Amino acid sequence: MPVFEFRRVGTSDIDYCWSLYRDSMQPLTLELAAWNEARQRRSVEEALREEGASILIEQDNDVGWLHVTETRFDIHLGHLYLAPERRGQGLGSGFLGWMGERARRKGKLLSLDLIRNSPVRGLYERLGYRVVRTGGVTLRLELGP
Numbered sequence: 774m775p776v777f778e779f780r781r782v783g784t785s786d787i788d789y790c791w792s793l794y795r796d797s798m799q800p801l802t803l804e805l806a807a808w809n810e811a812r813q814r815r816s817v818e819e820a821l822r823e824e825g826a827s828i829l830i831e832q833d834n835d836v837g838w839l840h841v842t843e844t845r846f847d848i849h850l851g852h853l854y855l856a857p858e859r860r861g862q863g864l865g866s867g868f869l870g871w872m873g874e875r876a877r878r879k880g881k882l883l884s885l886d887l888i889r890n891s892p893v894r895g896l897y898e899r900l901g902y903r904v905v906r907t908g909g910v911t912l913r914l915e916l917g918p
Contacts, residue, residue, distance in 0.1 A: 777868060779827040782838065786828055790838045791817055793854040801888050805910040820852055829855070829868065836864060841872075848876050850885040865893070869900055873916050883916040 782790065794817050795810075802808050820826055820840045829837040837855035841848060850872065855865055876883035885902070887894060889910050897914050906913040 776831060777836070777864065778830045779839075780830060782821045782826040782828055786835075786838070787818060787821060789835065790821055790828075790854070793838060793856060794852070796857070797854050798888065801890050802910070804890055805888070817852075825851070829864075831859070831864060839868075843881075847882040847884060848872070848879075850883065853885075866896065866900070869897070873900065876916065885914050886911045887914055888912075 791814060795813070798813070799808050802813075821838075823840065823842075825841045825843070827839055827841075828835050829839055835856070836859045838852065839850065839854075840852040841850055843849075853865070853868070873883055883902075885897070887897065889907070889912055894912070894914075900916070902914040902916045904912050905915045
């Protein structure tokens with residue numbers, strides 16, 4: 774049983790989600806490519822308006838956000854950003870383990886795209902994800918059904 778819950782993203786959450794995304798992604802992006810603040814913000818806001826966007830909650834506290842899409846054959850984790858004070862404490866591993874088990878029970882492939890220089894790549898690989906495609910500044914990782 775997971776120790777986290779989810780709630781739908783509301784308009785009051787947009788600045789919170791944007792700041793987690795920007796603070797995580799801007800330094801990594803700048804190592805590899807130009808950062809376009811307006812384009813990045815639009816992309817995040819679009820993802821937050823979709824049905825698969827949720828706030829991750831632990832013990833009644835917002836601890837991050839995610840965006841997941843699911844089809845008949847696969848689950849794609851489009852975004853997962855944790856609050857800085859909650860990183861490195863097992864929350865991400867617990868969530869990814871829960872997602873992996875959910876995908877396995879449903880017989881679905883679990884995929885995600887990761888910026889090439891992401892410091893969490895090792896975590897995904899330890900959890901059994903494998904790189905299946907590289908392109909530009911991103912990697913596609915998958916966890917089989």
